[in-house]
Amino acid sequence: MIKVSRSTILDAPVAAVWEVLRDFNGHDRWHPAVDRSALEGGKKTDQVGSVRNFVLGGGERIRERLLSLSDKDRRLRYAIVESDVPLMNYVAEVSLKPVTDGDRTFWSWSSKFEAPKGRERELADLVAEGVYDAGFEAVRARVERRSPASSAPLQRAAGGAAIDGLAMVIDRHGGPEELHPARIAAPPPGPGEVRLHQTAIGVNFIDIYCRSGAFDLLQPPGAPGMEAAGVVVDVGPGVRHLRPGQRVAYACPPVGAYASVRTMAAELVVPLPDSIDAEAAAAGLLKGMSAEFLLHRVHKVQQGETVLVYAPAGGVGRLLCQWAAHLGATVIGATSSEEKARIARAAGARHVILPGTQSLEDQVRDLTQGRGADVIYDAVGRDTFAHSVAALAPCGHLISFGQASGPVGSWDIGSLAASSATVSRPNFAHYTDTPAKVAAITERLFHAIDRRVVTVEIGRRYPLSEAAEAQRALENRETTASTILIPNENEESL
Amino acid sequence: MAQVYTSSVIGASAERVWAAIRDFNALPDWHPAIKESRIEGGGPADQVGCVRAFRLQDGGFIRERLLALSDYDFSCSYSILESPMGVENYVASVKLTPVTDGARCFAEWSAEFDCAQEREAELVALIGNDVFQGGFAALKARFGDA
Numbered sequence: 001m002i003k004v005s006r007s008t009i010l011d012a013p014v015a016a017v018w019e020v021l022r023d024f025n026g027h028d029r030w031h032p033a034v035d036r037s038a039l040e041g042g043k044k045t046d047q048v049g050s051v052r053n054f055v056l057g058g059g060e061r062i063r064e065r066l067l068s069l070s071d072k073d074r075r076l077r078y079a080i081v082e083s084d085v086p087l088m089n090y091v092a093e094v095s096l097k098p099v100t101d102g103d104r105t106f107w108s109w110s111s112k113f114e115a116p117k118g119r120e121r122e123l124a125d126l127v128a129e130g131v132y133d134a135g136f137e138a139v140r141a142r143v144e145r146r147s148p149a150s151s152a153p154l155q156r157a158a159g160g161a162a163i164d165g166l167a168m169v170i171d172r173h174g175g176p177e178e179l180h181p182a183r184i185a186a187p188p189p190g191p192g193e194v195r196l197h198q199t200a201i202g203v204n205f206i207d208i209y210c211r212s213g214a215f216d217l218l219q220p221p222g223a224p225g226m227e228a229a230g231v232v233v234d235v236g237p238g239v240r241h242l243r244p245g246q247r248v249a250y251a252c253p254p255v256g257a258y259a260s261v262r263t264m265a266a267e268l269v270v271p272l273p274d275s276i277d278a279e280a281a282a283a284g285l286l287k288g289m290s291a292e293f294l295l296h297r298v299h300k301v302q303q304g305e306t307v308l309v310y311a312p313a314g315g316v317g318r319l320l321c322q323w324a325a326h327l328g329a330t331v332i333g334a335t336s337s338e339e340k341a342r343i344a345r346a347a348g349a350r351h352v353i354l355p356g357t358q359s360l361e362d363q364v365r366d367l368t369q370g371r372g373a374d375v376i377y378d379a380v381g382r383d384t385f386a387h388s389v390a391a392l393a394p395c396g397h398l399i400s401f402g403q404a405s406g407p408v409g410s411w412d413i414g415s416l417a418a419s420s421a422t423v424s425r426p427n428f429a430h431y432t433d434t435p436a437k438v439a440a441i442t443e444r445l446f447h448a449i450d451r452r453v454v455t456v457e458i459g460r461r462y463p464l465s466e467a468a469e470a471q472r473a474l475e476n477r478e479t480t481a482s483t484i485l486i487p488n489e490n491e492e493s494l
Numbered sequence: 495m496a497q498v499y500t501s502s503v504i505g506a507s508a509e510r511v512w513a514a515i516r517d518f519n520a521l522p523d524w525h526p527a528i529k530e531s532r533i534e535g536g537g538p539a540d541q542v543g544c545v546r547a548f549r550l551q552d553g554g555f556i557r558e559r560l561l562a563l564s565d566y567d568f569s570c571s572y573s574i575l576e577s578p579m580g581v582e583n584y585v586a587s588v589k590l591t592p593v594t595d596g597a598r599c600f601a602e603w604s605a606e607f608d609c610a611q612e613r614e615a616e617l618v619a620l621i622g623n624d625v626f627q628g629g630f631a632a633l634k635a636r637f638g639d640a
Contacts, residue, residue, distance in 0.1 A: 008595045009503050009640070097602065100622075101502035101630055106600040108591065133595065 001089075002124050005110035006132035012143035014098040014105040018074045020139055021094055021107075024066050025052050030138045030436075032443030033057055033130055035296065051081060057447045059326070060084035067091070080113075087123060088114040107136065138443070141436040162187045163195065163233065165261035166487065167223040168467040173213030176468040176475070179224075179258075186261040189236035194266035196248065198230035200282035201257050201485040203462075203470045204315070205379070205402055206428070210255055211471065214403070217429075218255045225257025226428075227286040229278035232269075239266040247272045251286035252432045258467055260487035267435040270442050275450050283482035284319075284456030286428075288445040289438075290401070291319035291454065293431040295327065296444065298424050299375050299397050303328030308364060308373040308391060310334045310380045311404070312344035312352070315482045320377050321347035322454045329375075332367060334360060334384075336477075343480055361390035372396060372419065382406035392419040399424045404477075457481035463488050495583075496614045499604045500626035505638025508590040508599035512568045514633070515588065518546055518560050524636065525629045527551055545575065554578045561585065568599075574607075579617060581607040598640035601630060 010017055020030065025045040028037040036055040040063075043050035048069055054062040061084050067077040073095070080090040092111035099106055109132040115123040162185035170178040189195045207225055210218040218224050229249035232242050242248060250269045256262060272281055294316075295301045307324045311317040312333030325331050325348030333344035334353045341352040353363045364373055372393035378384050379402025388398050396419055400408060416423065432438050448454045459481035462470040470483050504511050514524055519539035521528040531548035533539050539546070540563055547557045557576040564570070568590035574581060586605035593600055603626040609617050634640075 005592075006594045007592065007600070009593055009598070009600070097501060097600070098499075099501050099503055099600070100499065101627060104503070106501065106503070106591070106593070136595065 001112055002115060002120055003110070003112050004124055004128045004132070005108065006128055006136070007106065007108040008133075008136040008140070009099065010105045010107060010136075010140050010143060011102075012105055013103050014074060014096050016143050017105045017107065017139065018071075018096050020142060021096065022046060022069065022071065022074075022076065024050060024069070024076070024078070027052075027054065027135075030142055030440065031131075031135050032138055032440060032447065033134060035444070036300065056085075057444060058451060058453075085123070085126070086116050086119065087127070107139075109135065134443070138436075138440060141439045163197075163261050165259055166464060167256075167259035168225075168464060168485075169221055169223045169258075170211055170218070171221045173211065173220060176211070176471045178211060179468040179471070181465050182223075184259060184261070186259075186263045189234055189239070189263050189266070191237045192239060192266055193236040193263055194239060194242050194248075194269055195233040195235075195263045196228070196230040196261065196269070197233055198228040198257070198260055198262060198487055200229050200279045201225055201259075201464065201487070202227040202251070202282040202284075202286055203467070203474060203483040203485060204286050205404060205474065206286075207255075207258075208471055208475055209403075214407075217253055223256045223258040225255055225259070226253065227251035227282060228257040228259075228262070229272065229281035229285070231278075233261075235266060242266055242269060242271065247278060249276075249278070249281035249285050251289050252438060253429050258464065258485065260464060268438065270438065273446050273450065276446060279458060279461075279484060279486075280449075280456045283315075283458045283484050284449070284454075285442070285445075287315040287319055287482065288449070288454060288456065289432060289441045290316050290428060291323055292441045292445050292448075293426065293428075294320065294377060294399060294401060295323050297431060298399055298401075298426045301327045301329050301375060305329045305374040306332065306368050306371070306393065308332045308334060308376040308378075308388075309344075309349070310376075310378050310384060312347060312349050313340035313480045316379065316401075317377075318343065318347045318457070318481065319454045321349045323448065324348070325350075326448075326453045332364060332373065340480065359390075360384070360387040364391040368393070375399065377401065379403070380405050381408050385409075385411070389415060389419075389421060389423075392421050395420045395422070397422045397424065399426065401426055459483055461486055495606055496609060496618055497604070497606050498618050498622045498626065499602070500622050500630065501600065501602045502627070502630035502634065503593065503598055503640045504590075504601050504630070504633050505598050505640035507597050508568050508592040511599055511601065511633060511637060512565070512590050514636070515590075516540070516563070516565065516568075516570070518544060518563070518570070518572070521546070521548055524632055526632050527624060527628055562587075579609075579620070580613060581609050581617060583608045593640075596640065598638075601633070603629065 025039045027034040038053045040051040051065045063082040064078045069076045075095040077093045090113035095108045097106045167184045169182045209215040210224040232246045248269045307329040309320045312321045331349045332351045333349035376388045376398045378388045381403030383405040385408045460483045464485045464487040529549045534545040558572045562571040571587040574584040584607035589602045591600040
């Protein structure tokens with residue numbers, strides 16, 4: 001019999017933590033290892049005897065029965081009924097107690113089980129770290145109190161010098177030529193802040209929208225850029241999850257990543273696992289996070305669904321193909337050249353549609369016995385929206401997440417009745433506006449990268465000072481895979 | 495039946511904190527409210543059933559019997575035999591639980607007792623704040639806050 005027992009203290013009232021944990025069917029909303037959770041037989045989440053069905057990040061399935069639930073003791077017990085992971089006679093207990101001294105919570109998570117001979121240690125570690133410790137951190141990110149206004153530079157730590165660097169900024173919205181180098185100084189980090197030496201910066205279509213003014217995320221003068229990776233120089237008071245010298249990355253507003261040094265809110269920055277280098281993080285974090293919430297949150301892609309992906313050879317498109325195929329969907333890519341079609345097929349697209357004598361919607365219907373696509377990921381916008389609506393299966397879901405060809409414009413929603421369609425227009429910012437959301441998304445993404453469910457490919461590298469050229473190439477659809485900018489050490493003394 | 499529950503987090507392993515508090519006769523060594531203590535009959539302090547007689551800093555005299563002691567669970571329970579507080583059927587427990595993600599432990603101190611109804615709130619506050627929380631504060635000062 002193996003016994004595993006883990007515990008932690010959360011800086012949150014016990015009632016708030018219990019509200020999260022008593023939901024027997026809620027792990028998919030917070031636990032990084034759990035992709036999906038469903039209760040069998042229409043039972044309730046707090047019905048003792050109910051059975052939850054987990055699908056883990058790697059596709060493994062686990063069924064667990066609720067053995068006891070006590071709101072009085074804030075304790076629940078559950079047992080594994082059936083599992084792809086060989087944990088036998090597994091019974092676990094989750095228990096919360098109030099820390100009256102400071103209104104915090106003591107959380108204990110323990111279990112007893114048996115494992116196949118020779119795998120005891122591995123499975124005990126998996127349960128202790130992969131399940132319990134990872135769960136602690138995910139719930140901690142959701143419930144812990146945060147120091148207010150950590151991005152406000154009002155209470156800068158006294159002393160310490162600013163670090164000079166280079167940024168690519170615009171003084172007004174416009175074309176790529178508006179981007180020009182400027183000398184900047186990254187101040188010492190204030191409370192809740194971190195200062196980074198950036199070593200690789202991702203280039204994304206959203207940067208172009210910010211530069212042109214299509215999105216109002218960047219009010220000139222300022223630097224565009226949503227993602228970068230680098231090394232922590234120093235941290236301000238109250239920052240506990242980062243330390244100097246640590247390899248980190250971020251992908252989120254506020255914009256300003258086109259810089260060699262940056263001081264920013266530490267809660268937006270995540271440590272990088274050893275398996276992911278800085279260039280891969282800069283190239284893949286924003287696109288990977290986008291793919292994560294597009295496939296797992298905006299629409300939960302299910303096995304057997306038909307998914308149409310535009311630009312399947314592009315940064316996000318390739319990841320969507322890989323991940324959707326891994327989830328068991330039939331992926332159709334829609335692209336413009338045989339070269340890009342090859343990339344799409346390699347990424348998991350079962351079919352690829354090229355421009356031809358037939359319309360896109362007719363080609364999709366030919367490939368789906370006339371049904372159409374259940375889910376369509378369309379970041380092309382104006383040129384494709386009508387085709388996408390026409391290519392939807394009954395009750396299909398069109399997810400318009402970009403507008404590379406221009407704004408979609410006004411539509412009569414009556415036209416959606418032809419397929420009882422749902423249209424979503426997700427905004428990256430709303431899926432990544434809290435540290436808890438970022439933590440949950442990056443957990444699943446890093447896990448997927450680790451297991452090579454998705455792979456990050458770098459197409460072109462440009463010096464930071466050539467950001468305009470990098471954006472121009474992206475805008476002209478000359479690129480495949482991801483484009484990154486590399487700050488040059490010498491540029492810092494511009 | 496009145497109930498008091500106080501808990502804290504102390505900045506050392508459960509083993510280290512337990513080593514300081516398991517001695518039923520050692521209250522004066524770590525609790526600021528206790529002046530002196532002895533085991534009646536001179537027996538060992540970890541003999542279940544033994545009685546400690548101790549004097550508070552303010553002069554009050556209390557006798558308590560050790561009901562249970564567990565080095566496995568880092569816990570002990572005791573009852574009050576005699577005290578100036580006006581409580582009956584008073585049984586208290588102290589328990590430490592390891593916190594696995596750092597050198598710290600979760601400490602609980604609770605009690606149940608009967609008393610005159612009009613004095614219940616006052617006694618709950620006295621026991622919870624002065625006795626239990628006062629003890630935790632001293633342990634945190636010694637081992638660290640966590």
